[in-house]
Amino acid sequence: MSLARVHNFSISLDGFGTGEGQTIDAPFGHACHRLMEWAIATRTFRDMGMHGDTPATRGVDDAFASNWAPGIGVEIMGRNKFGPQRGPWENEDWTGWWGDNPPFHTPVVVLTHHPRPPFELEGGNAFHFVGADPVSALAQARAMAGDLDVRIGGGVQTVRQFLAADLIDHMHVVVAPIVLGRGERLWDGLEGLEDRFEIEATPSPSRVTHLTFTRR
Numbered sequence: 001m002s003l004a005r006v007h008n009f010s011i012s013l014d015g016f017g018t019g020e021g022q023t024i025d026a027p028f029g030h031a032c033h034r035l036m037e038w039a040i041a042t043r044t045f046r047d048m049g050m051h052g053d054t055p056a057t058r059g060v061d062d063a064f065a066s067n068w069a070p071g072i073g074v075e076i077m078g079r080n081k082f083g084p085q086r087g088p089w090e091n092e093d094w095t096g097w098w099g100d101n102p103p104f105h106t107p108v109v110v111l112t113h114h115p116r117p118p119f120e121l122e123g124g125n126a127f128h129f130v131g132a133d134p135v136s137a138l139a140q141a142r143a144m145a146g147d148l149d150v151r152i153g154g155g156v157q158t159v160r161q162f163l164a165a166d167l168i169d170h171m172h173v174v175v176a177p178i179v180l181g182r183g184e185r186l187w188d189g190l191e192g193l194e195d196r197f198e199i200e201a202t203p204s205p206s207r208v209t210h211l212t213f214t215r216r
Contacts, residue, residue: 002145010174012175012183019180041057072149075150077155107141159186196215
């Protein structure tokens with residue numbers, strides 16, 4: 001069976017995976033880009049269209065960042081990762097934060113209580129809007145992915161729900177050296193999670209720590 005994987009998921013020292021107050025101009029709320037500064041500098045993220053003021057890096061951060069795409073056949077994401085709208089769709093013109101050619105290049109399952117018709121963008125990106133629990137959503141994604149793995153792409157609530165349902169096989173979490181104080185925390189309700197995984201910690205010169213969780 002294909003694996004369910006999480007990659008490049010950044011949290012603060014106090015466990016927040018996003019800040020408070022998400023808007024169209026601030027996808028991570030008051031955290032701004034601080035959670036993702038380590039990633040923006042990498043060659044992998046520059047190739048995905050991220051812009052930075054320094055030359056792209058190819059060190060330990062890029063080694064981890066580059067693992068996100070190989071072997072992935074489908075991404076599952078929550079409504080908050082797809083966009084800032086809440087409740088019934090005000091319109092269906094919004095097609096995500098990523099422009100006409102998003103970086104996924106696979107089908108994408110968007111979890112939402114307010115489904116809308118699927119659509120396709122450039123580069124093999126096909127978005128499907130599904131109201132389903134984690135078990136059902138993963139089954140649908142695996143049917144689309146064939147022999148390839150499924151990436152659980154976020155946001156925080158989506159990753160937490162899949163962890164609570166014990167559906168994650170591999171997870172890469174990046175601890176950034178910042179304290180946010182508010183937002184949405186990843187680990188709430190997941191006491192004893194460490195018993196399910198072998199966990200390795202890799203420090204980086206960028207001051208983040210890469211945590212790799214592999215199902216026992």
